[in-house]
Amino acid sequence: MVRQRLVALVRKEFQQILRDPRTLAITFLIPVVQLFLLGYTATSDVRNVPLVLFDQDRGPAARRLIDAYRAADYFRFAYDVGSELELRSVIEDGGARAGIIIPPDYSARVSAGETARVAFVLDGSDPNVASTSLAAAVLIGQAHSTQLIVDRLARQGLASKFQPAVEVRTQVWYNPDLRSAFFMVPALIGMILQMLTSMLTATSIVRERERGTIEQLIVTPIRPWELTVGKIVPYVLIALFDTVEVLVVGTLWFGVPIRGSLGLLMALTSLFLVTSLGLGLLISTVSKTQQEAMMLAWFTMLPTIFLSGFFFPLAAMPPFLQLVSRAVPLRYFLIIIRSILLKGTGAATLIDEILALAAFGLALMTVAALRFRKRLD
Secondary structure, eight states: OHHHHHHHHHHHHHHHHHTOHHHHHHHHHHHHHHHHHHHHHSOOOOOOEEEEEEESOOSHHHHHHHHHHHHSTTEEEEEEOSSHHHHHHHHHTTSOSEEEEEOTTHHHHHHTTOOOOOEEEEOTTSHHHHHHHHHHHHHHHHHHHHHHHHHHHHHTTOGGGOOOSOOOOOOOOSOTTOOHHHHHHHHHHHHHHHHHHHHHHHTHHHHHHHHTTHHHHHTSOOOHHHHHHHHHHHHHHHHHHHHHHHHHHHHHTSOOOOOSOHHHHHHHHHHHHHHHHHHHHHHHHHOSSHHHHHHHHHHHHHHHHHHTTSSSOGGGSOHHHHHHHTTOHHHHHHHHHHIIIIIOOOGGGGHHHHHHHHHHHHHHHHHHHHHOOSSOO
16 A cells, blocks of 8 residues: 555656746756756866066076977966056956066076066966965966076086975876866765755645645645655656766766766765755745755755865865764765765765765755645645
8 A cells, every 4th residue: 555655745746847848858957957057167276367467678598588488288378568657557457367577687686696577476366276376376387487597507517416305206196187177077066965855855845735725635644654655756866867967067078987886876976865855845845935945955055065075175174164064965975076086985985974974965865755744734
């Protein structure tokens, strides 16, 4: 009997979904569209920063310095001005984010073996771009300075005696090219799935009430937990299809690797979906209208994104917010999906995150089932 009731409820929910082909099409298209949009825009890479040049020297040494900055893909020379006033005006107008000022005696000092000073001006209104540009400018300048010293010693026949005091050999694991897409695309999968599934289920019971079909459920012998399961099963299947869809696009288009077990990833994704669907179902049980349910779903998404480590590292947050973030299920799923895709991590390493998601899923589903009452409010 229980199985028959569940099958009938799942069939009924599928029929309601299929009656609205536009919503169904949006359900399958939104994840891909969001992945393309956010995959390109939600990036921490700083490249081609527009640079304004004020070269008062115009000598060969100055040209070599300019070529050193041009060779790196961090900067793009956008303006060549004739005064510091023009340089300031270009930066203030937003035409450039940085400026380099080469003094008139730069080539003469370099040729004489003296210390030549160059001014590098940064627009600090965007700290992310400014900090990356500052680090890149210093490194390029240091590398060029080292090359000048080597050339100077070579002219004196002493190049063989030049040895650096420290040599640091770096190795970058899991993401050798330091592509932000490898970090952001897995997180986008989690964010898209939570947003999509919680909003879909947030309107499920409210829709029954607004359409007047809740009375039909009330007169049936269906139990609260059966209604809960019957409501989420169709959306779990839709969300799993969206997961495969986003993974295929992320792998083939953005080149994100899948180094771990795909079966483990799908299993843990299903566990996360139970959590996000349970949250949406809980919102549905406390809302009076579909509009209210949608607003509550959006309200929960904003802190979830900022406190899950999606944009900002958790270690950089104040201790209080780090503690609050432990109540965000997406935090644990982001660790899981990034670890499986990029590092090939197994279940044994992710046991804490798995237990946390299981606890959240059980708690949310239990509360959602208890919130449902077989009576009209």
